[in-house]
Amino acid sequence: MPDRLRDRISDALALLNGARTLRCPFPTCTVRIRYRAITPAEAERLTVLAADHTRHGTKH
Numbered sequence: 001m002p003d004r005l006r007d008r009i010s011d012a013l014a015l016l017n018g019a020r021t022l023r024c025p026f027p028t029c030t031v032r033i034r035y036r037a038i039t040p041a042e043a044e045r046l047t048v049l050a051a052d053h054t055r056h057g058t059k060h
């Protein structure tokens with residue numbers, strides 16, 4: 001199964017469970033943060049972290 005398809009299925013299942021997945025906007029970066037049932041403040045913190053590629057520790 002292609003990785004992307006597997007990712008989509010995984011994300012769909014996560015949504016059904018009430019989870020959310022944040023992805024780095026950088027094309028080659030594989031950083032993802034998945035969360036579920038956290039406070040809005042925590043969600044906001046994780047959203048910022050996911051979007052800030054300089055904090056992901058990759059050279060891509």
Ligand SMILES: [Zn+2]
Nearest residue numbers: 024029053056
């Ligand atoms: Zn990144």
